[in-house]
Amino acid sequence: xxDIAFIRNNPEVVKEGARKKRMKVDxxxxxxxxxxxxxxxxxxxxxxxDRNRISKDVSKSSxxxxxxxxxxxxxxxxxxTEKEPKLKELEERFEQLMLFVPNPPLPEAPEGDSxxxxxxxxxxxxxxxxxxxxxxxxxxxxSLDMVDMPRAVKFAGARMYFLKNxxxxxxxxxxxxxxxxxxxxxxxxxxxxxxxxxxxMVGTGFFPLGEEDTFFVSKDDLYLVGTxxxxxxxxxxxxxxxxxxxxxxxxxxxxxxxxxxxxxxxxTKGFYRLHQFNKVEQVVICENDPEVSMREHKLxxxxxxxxxxxxxxxxxxxxxxxxxxxxxxxxxxxxxxxMPSRGKYSExxxxxxxxxxxxxxxxxxxxGADGKVKPCHxxxxxxxxxxxxxxxILENFQNADGSVTIPEVLRPLMRGMERIEPKNSK
RNA sequence: GGAGAGAUGACCGAGCGGCCGAAGGUGCUCGCCUGCUAAGCGAGUGUGGGGUGUAGAGUCCCACCGAGGGUUCGAAUCCCUCUCUCUCCGCCA
Numbered sequence: 056x057x058d059i060a061f062i063r064n065n066p067e068v069v070k071e072g073a074r075k076k077r078m079k080v081d082x083x084x085x086x087x088x089x090x091x092x093x094x095x096x097x098x099x100x101x102x103x104x105d106r107n108r109i110s111k112d113v114s115k116s117s118x119x120x121x122x123x124x125x126x127x128x129x130x131x132x133x134x135x136t137e138k139e140p141k142l143k144e145l146e147e148r149f150e151q152l153m154l155f156v157p158n159p160p161l162p163e164a165p166e167g168d169s170x171x172x173x174x175x176x177x178x179x180x181x182x183x184x185x186x187x188x189x190x191x192x193x194x195x196x197x198s199l200d201m202v203d204m205p206r207a208v209k210f211a212g213a214r215m216y217f218l219k220n221x222x223x224x225x226x227x228x229x230x231x232x233x234x235x236x237x238x239x240x241x242x243x244x245x246x247x248x249x250x251x252x253x254x255x256m257v258g259t260g261f262f263p264l265g266e267e268d269t270f271f272v273s274k275d276d277l278y279l280v281g282t283x284x285x286x287x288x289x290x291x292x293x294x295x296x297x298x299x300x301x302x303x304x305x306x307x308x309x310x311x312x313x314x315x316x317x318x319x320x321x322x323t324k325g326f327y328r329l330h331q332f333n334k335v336e337q338v339v340i341c342e343n344d345p346e347v348s349m350r351e352h353k354l355x356x357x358x359x360x361x362x363x364x365x366x367x368x369x370x371x372x373x374x375x376x377x378x379x380x381x382x383x384x385x386x387x388x389x390x391x392x393x394m395p396s397r398g399k400y401s402e403x404x405x406x407x408x409x410x411x412x413x414x415x416x417x418x419x420x421x422x423g424a425d426g427k428v429k430p431c432h433x434x435x436x437x438x439x440x441x442x443x444x445x446x447x448i449l450e451n452f453q454n455a456d457g458s459v460t461i462p463e464v465l466r467p468l469m470r471g472m473e474r475i476e477p478k479n480s481k
Numbered sequence: 482g483g484a485g486a487g488a489u490g491a492c493c494g495a496g497c498g499g500c501c502g503a504a505g506g507u508g509c510u511c512g513c514c515u516g517c518u519a520a521g522c523g524a525g526u527g528u529g530g531g532g533u534g535u536a537g538a539g540u541c542c543c544a545c546c547g548a549g550g551g552u553u554c555g556a557a558u559c560c561c562u563c564u565c566u567c568u569c570c571g572c573c574a
């Protein structure tokens with residue numbers, strides 16, 4: 056959500072932002088509703104002021120004078136009964152329109168339509184050269200008996216899976232490693248609610264646009280989160296924090312549920328696109344200062360890169376183009392990891408700054424040193440998401456004999472195992 | 482799931498249908514005072530929105546005492562619905 060005053064004063068900036076993001080939104084309609092709403096509001100408030108004033112006199116009067124005052128109020132109330140529903144209608148329309156206005160991207164976000172227009176920032180690590188025919192991650196995972204997809208699909212449907220044996224252990228090791236790393240840097244570890252109310256989904260900006268992609272538990276009116284970001288950001292909903300306690304830095308673990316509506320037939324094989332996965336997410340809530348949030352943005356990116364480097368995975372960092380940036384984000388970096396079977400770097404992390412977009416929706420504010428209450432800035436980035444991260448781990452670290460070498464940092468977390476060996480029986 | 486109690490400002494907590502945007506305290510800000518610290522003294526300090534005003538300051542108004550309806554000239558106070566919290570019982574990782 057943007058500040059309506061900002062939209063009023065800078066309609067062209069907002070329109071240009073929407074255009075860059077390739078999003079359709081009718082700012083002129085919004086402003087016209089805003090205008091009508093304010094005009095009517097003034098009328099209604101004048102009537103209310105009259106009513107309140109006269110009503111106070113009622114208590115001081117008596118007899119015919121009193122009856123006369125009450126008559127006057129009844130007359131005013133007629134005007135109110137006529138105007139109030141119209142005002143309410145306009146206000147609802149206004150709120151609705153506001154939910155769709157995209158946050159204009161920062162100037163440093165490159166303009167573009169799709170992934171191809173993202174700008175490469177840096178490459179880290181060596182892409183492996185195999186002197187044997189490498190397998191893809193699914194083949195590896197099956198031969199290593201780390202996964203069972205067919206049995207899951209049989210009773211749970213497409214894009215479902217079991218992780219088993221070293222697969223299960225590896226995932227826990229990854230999350231433990233990530234949480235430890237972030238906790239050591241002062242991020243507060245959290246295990247978060249995975250079922251949330253609509254308010255949290257709208258508040259974090261996933262709704263209304265992302266509603267189709269979300270699982271809904273209708274009996275209880277609760278939504279399954281697609282990321283811990285929803286809960287971590289909503290944590291401070293409706294609060295006024297003090298500047299001295301900022302920034303708030305969190306790392307949260309959750310399972311993530313995504314319907315993947317509209318992606319039928321895409322990435323159907325393997326670990327890339329699943330209905331359910333697990334993730335450690337980083338979230339920062341900080342002061343309303345673009346420089347501060349940019350610093351935090353870099354910190355979040357750096358944390359994720361440190362984890363990637365510790366794992367020894369070859370990756371690159373790209374700056375997402377405007378067409379790839381979500382509605383609420385002003386800047387987004389992606390970490391893409393080398394996946395041999397795809398023959399390219401593919402997204403494993405997404406680092407976003409949202410400025411006031413979420414905090415306005417959720418009313419997360421803080422009292423500045425000047426005594427003024429301001430909306431915070433919010434940011435988030437993946438720390439590690441699995442099983443997707445297992446694609447590059449399995450594929451990059453595979454050996455000629457079909458085994459996979461476990462990254463050193465994870466070995467202490469996997470009972471000292473150094474390799475995952477192929478199994479014969481299933 | 483059954484029975485009962487509750488939801489008030491950044492936080493805690495009082496509140497008779499008009500004198501309540503709301504006592505008191507804590508916190509915070511500013512000042513004073515005291516070898517230092519702690520304490521003490523004084524003053525200030527709600528949110529959101531609309532109008533006016535040169536962004537500002539100021540000023541006027543509206544709304545808000547969990548949310549939404551209702552009664553009333555007038556509702557934090559009365560009634561209804563919902564949500565959440567707590568206690569007890571049941572069930573349960």
